[in-house]
Amino acid sequence: MSGSTKYWLLKSEPDCFSIDDLAREKNKTTCWDGVRNYQARNYIRDDMHKGDKVLFYHSSTNPPGVAGVAKIVKDPYPDFTAFDPKDKHFDPKSRQESPRWFMVDIKLEKKLKRFVSLDELRKIKSLEGMVLLQKGSRLSVQPVTQQQFEIVCQLADKPAPAE
DNA sequence: GCCAACGTTGGC
DNA sequence: GCCAACGTTGGC
Numbered sequence: 803m804s805g806s807t808k809y810w811l812l813k814s815e816p817d818c819f820s821i822d823d824l825a826r827e828k829n830k831t832t833c834w835d836g837v838r839n840y841q842a843r844n845y846i847r848d849d850m851h852k853g854d855k856v857l858f859y860h861s862s863t864n865p866p867g868v869a870g871v872a873k874i875v876k877d878p879y880p881d882f883t884a885f886d887p888k889d890k891h892f893d894p895k896s897r898q899e900s901p902r903w904f905m906v907d908i909k910l911e912k913k914l915k916r917f918v919s920l921d922e923l924r925k926i927k928s929l930e931g932m933v934l935l936q937k938g939s940r941l942s943v944q945p946v947t948q949q950q951f952e953i954v955c956q957l958a959d960k961p962a963p964a965e
Numbered sequence: 966g967c968c969a970a971c972g973t974t975g976g977c
Numbered sequence: 978g979c980c981a982a983c984g985t986t987g988g989c
Contacts, residue, residue: 839972840972842970937969937970938969938970938971939970939971940970940971940972
């Protein structure tokens with residue numbers, strides 16, 4: 803084994819696939835298919851490893867925010883939905899012999915004790931470097947530091963801040 | 966539904 | 978390789 807645990811934030815639209823959907827999956831595990839952005843692909847293909855930890859983020863919902871923690875349980879492998887002409891994420895340019903898109907499997911570790919909203923994250927000084935909080939940032943796969951990961955988890959264990 | 970910020974495409 | 982046009986993301 804090489805390398806140490808890395809930390810990530812994965813966005814999902816809950817109308818499409820929520821943390822509760824993940825909880826209902828067999829073994830609470832799903833393949834993270836459908837990523838069709840090169841920067842996100844590079845993170846998945848080149849930097850993700852089994853054992854890495856994931857913040858599961860709900861986007862395009864009100865409010866957006868972090869809903870839970872998951873773990874990568876399978877190393878990156880070709881996203882087979884790109885090979886299927888009937889699939890919504892079909893990409894004819896991705897070939898079996900040279901796959902263009904990759905995915906990992908993730909397993910739910912826990913739903914956070916409470917939902918931590920984007921608005922709340924923005925107010926935390928020590929999180930201002932998070933990729934998520936940068937202006938114009940819309941990558942669906944983002945690296946987070948171990949410290950950022952732990953701060954978000956600890957926030958969820960405390961009561962929600964008063965308005 | 967609006968629109969800013971990005972990413973992708975394709976003509977040249 | 979430039980860049981205008983178009984498409985997408987995602988907070989608001």
